[in-house]
Amino acid sequence: MTLTIRNLRKTYGRGTAARTILDGIDLTVAAGECVAIVGRSGCGKSTLLRLLAGLDADYDGTLLHDGAPIAGTDLRRGIVFQDHRLFPWLTLADNVGLALADLPLPAAEKRERVRARLAAFGLGDYLDAYPKAISGGMAQRVAFARALVNRPSVLLLDEPFGALDAITRTHLQQELLALWQAEGLTVVIVTHDIEEAALLAGRVVVLDQHPGRIRRVHDVPLPYPRRRGDPAFGAVHDRLMAEFQDDLARAA
Ligand SMILES: Nc1ncnc2c1ncn2[C@@H]1O[C@H](COP(=O)(O)OP(=O)(O)OP(=O)(O)O)[C@@H](O)[C@H]1O
Ligand SMILES: [Mg+2]
Numbered sequence: 001m002t003l004t005i006r007n008l009r010k011t012y013g014r015g016t017a018a019r020t021i022l023d024g025i026d027l028t029v030a031a032g033e034c035v036a037i038v039g040r041s042g043c044g045k046s047t048l049l050r051l052l053a054g055l056d057a058d059y060d061g062t063l064l065h066d067g068a069p070i071a072g073t074d075l076r077r078g079i080v081f082q083d084h085r086l087f088p089w090l091t092l093a094d095n096v097g098l099a100l101a102d103l104p105l106p107a108a109e110k111r112e113r114v115r116a117r118l119a120a121f122g123l124g125d126y127l128d129a130y131p132k133a134i135s136g137g138m139a140q141r142v143a144f145a146r147a148l149v150n151r152p153s154v155l156l157l158d159e160p161f162g163a164l165d166a167i168t169r170t171h172l173q174q175e176l177l178a179l180w181q182a183e184g185l186t187v188v189i190v191t192h193d194i195e196e197a198a199l200l201a202g203r204v205v206v207l208d209q210h211p212g213r214i215r216r217v218h219d220v221p222l223p224y225p226r227r228r229g230d231p232a233f234g235a236v237h238d239r240l241m242a243e244f245q246d247d248l249a250r251a252a
Contacts, residue, residue, distance in 0.1 A: 003029040006062035023211040036197035039207030078147030084139040093127040117145040137168035157189040
C-alpha cells in the first residue's frame with residue numbers, strides 16, 4: 001500500500017494564469033517496489049515527486065503514505081535531487097546530521113548514525129571535509145546519506161544521477177540497487193534516462209503532457225542485476241524508447 005495517488009490534480013497559478021500540470025493521476029506504489037517515472041521535459045515529473053515528498057501541499061485529489069494523507073514532509077520519506085543541495089559552510093557530517101536535528105536522540109547516537117551512513121557510502125574518511133573539497137559523485141553520495149540517515153521507508157529521487165559522468169552514474173546506480181535490496185526501501189525515481197529506468201525499476205510509468213497524465217505503465221519483469229548487453233534487457237529498453245518515438249512522430 002505504501003504510496004497511494006488517487007485522481008491527483010495539480011494546478012500552478014490562479015485565474016487566467018492557472019495551468020493544470022497534472023490531472024487524473026492514479027498510481028499505487030507497493031512497499032519495497034522501485035518505480036521509475038519518465039516523460040518529456042516539463043511534463044510534471046518533479047512536480048509529482050515534490051507532492052509525494054510533501055514539499056507542496058497545494059493539490060486536489062488524494063495522496064496517502066501508508067493510508068495517511070501526505071501533509072508536509074515526513075521522516076519516513078527521504079528525497080534526493082539532481083543537485084546535492086549541501087550547505088558549503090558545513091562539514092559532510094554536519095550536513096548529514098542536520099537531517100537528525102529534530103530527533104530526540106542522544107548526540108553520540110546521532111554522530112554514530114551519521115558516521116555509519118557516510119561510511120556505507122565510502123566516505124568514512126571525509127566526515128570533517130567540506131563540500132567544496134569533494135567530487136560531484138561524492139557529494140551526491142552525501143545527499144543519499146542525508147536522505148537515508150533517518151531510516152526512511154520511502155526514497156524519492158529526482159534525476160539523482162543526472163549531473164554525473166557515465167562511470168560515476170553506473171557506480172551509484174549499483175549502490176542504489178544494493179541499498180534498495182538490503183533495506184527493503186520503496187523507491188520512486190524520476191529520470192530522463194530510459195536505460196536507467198530499465199536497469200532499476202520494476203515498473204516504469206510514462207507521463208504525458210498538457211496536462212500530465214499517465215499514458216502507460218510498463219512492467220519490467222527482469223531479475224537483478226540487469227545487464228545492458230542482455231537481449232531481454234534490450235527488448236525492454238526498445239519498448240520504452242518507442243514511447244518517445246511516438247512523441248516525435250506526432251510532433252513532426
Ligand atoms: N513553482 C512553479 N510555478 C509555476 N509553474 C511551475 C512551477 N514549477 C513547475 N512549473 C511548471 O510546471 C511544468 C512541469 O514542471 P516540472 O518541473 O514538474 O517538469 P519535469 O517533468 O520535472 O521537467 P524536467 O524533465 O525538465 O525536469 C512546467 O511547465 C513548469 O514550468
Ligand atoms: Mg524535473
